[in-house]
Amino acid sequence: MYETHYHRASSVEDAVKQMSDAGEGKYLSGGMTLIATMKQRLAQPSDLIDLRHIDGLRGISVNGRTVRIGAATTHAEVAASAEIAAVCPALTSLAQVIGDPHVRHMGTIGGSIANNDPAADYPAAMLALDAVIITNGREIKAGDFFTGLFSTALEDGEIVTAVRFDAPEKAGYAKFRNPASRYAMTGVFVAKTSDGVRVAVTGAGSDGVFRHEGLEAALAADFSADALGSVTVDAGGLLSDIHAGADYRANLVKVMARRAVAAA
Structure with missing residues (x-):
């Protein structure tokens, strides 16, 4: 070092x-x-x-259906939150399968989304939940925040201070884990709200986290795992590496989406 x-x-x-x-x-x-x-x-x-010792960056609050999580809140704290579990259990389930106990007790939600690793879990949740990323100077919609591999809309010196979202009617997350790192080789977060269905995929895109319109359209018409049977996931634009090829990941997207819907 x-x-x-x-x-x-x-x-x-x-x-x-x-x-x-x-x-x-x-x-x-x-x-x-x-x-x-x-x-x-x-x-x-x-x-x-x-940033971990700044009191104002820690903590979880749920006001009705609105959830706010401080950026320095650890994965373990999200995983154990009864408040979040009461309105969005999919997010606590996601936090429970991040890394191992050491990672969950040290890693933070703010650090995860600011780093925007293409195989990280939280970016898929933030995108599917249509979350707002709050910084020390502004608020950014998740769809505008994640801009590519390890890239975000954060400017030099800008700090993520919290995330906020309205709990969905239903949500679920499923991922196929790398057995060594536990990163998502493919992870899918599905969220249904009164405005429709959002499906976000992590671990598979060559340009990072992304939404899948075909899966969203199918679930908007019929929110069931069976509705995804006829959806085609194009392998173009998906990652191909030593862990899995693009075609394999394309299949995983459908399999994980079906599991996420079943979990929801």
Whole structure:
């Protein structure tokens, strides 16, 4: 690991100031990806600004059907939240299958979506739930936030502070896990609301998380696993790597979508 300088931010404002003073700084919120890449010398930030101890970035609140989760809230806290489980159990189920206990107790929802790993779970949930990503300067719809592999609409120095969404009528998540990393080789989050059905896919797209209009149309007409039988998932644009080919992932999208609907 290259030499770096560690800073524990006391507030969002303090974090922004420390970042502006840093040469090539990085925000740290869990570090499940960043620390690993630093250990492999694939990342060389001059400074790490730790956001995990900022009180205003933690916590879960449910007001009616509106859910707000602070960015520094860990996966374990989401997984164990009775408040979220009461209105959107699909999200607690998703959090329960992220990585292993160590990852779930260190990793945060804000860190996950800000990193936007193409195989991460939360981006699919945020996109399917039509969530709003709240930063220290604005609010961004999930559909505008995720812009590509490891890419988001965040500007330099901008910090994710929370996410907010209205709980759907029904929702479900299913993923085919890599047996070593537990990342999603393909994961599908399905959400049904009064406005329609949204289906988001992670782990399969060559450009990161995406919505599948064919699956959405089929489920809008008949919200059942059987309705997906005639839907075609094009392998074009899907990932092909040492873990699975594009054709295999195309099949997994349908299989995981059927399981997600069954879970819903």
